[in-house]
Amino acid sequence: MKCTIELNDVEKRTLQELALGHPYEDFRARGQGMVLLDAGQRVHEIATQLDVSKKTVYNWMNAWREKGLCGLLNGHKGGRPRSLSEDM
Template sequence: MLLDAGVADEVCGSGQTIYNWAHAWRDSGVCGPIGGHNGGRPRALSEAMVATALHVARAESLTLARIAQRVRAAAMTRNASERERLLEQARRIGA
């Protein structure tokens, strides 16, 4: 376990994470650690938000705070558009 702690320090992870990677490697070879797992904390950003952040960051030089601000604005616009679409559908079916 001492080796796990040393590796954890190098990759800024926990000893448990290194243990899980090693276990996945033993069970499934190189694909084990790459495949990830289904547990843990949910993602903070959706795939669409990550894509938007990458697009914004590549388009111009901005601080992280400004990128986050633009991602939030884009998400709010998408949510408003989705809400309008759902309302229109409800009107069509007479709900």
């Protein structure tokens, strides 16, 4: 299986904006990774450049193929858990 994606102009622009302006760093990296895949870079080069594993880049690619942008924007689990309950 060739590890590339083909983006149309609207998708490419949307992912570029995601890479530049999303408040969460992990979503910015996902957008940048998809743009780099479209540009023809290899998975290991993208992983090295974005400081993630190759498996992570493959996961992004599969999420994009299955659900598009919604697949990439799913799964933000970052941040510290709340120390106080909702009642407090």
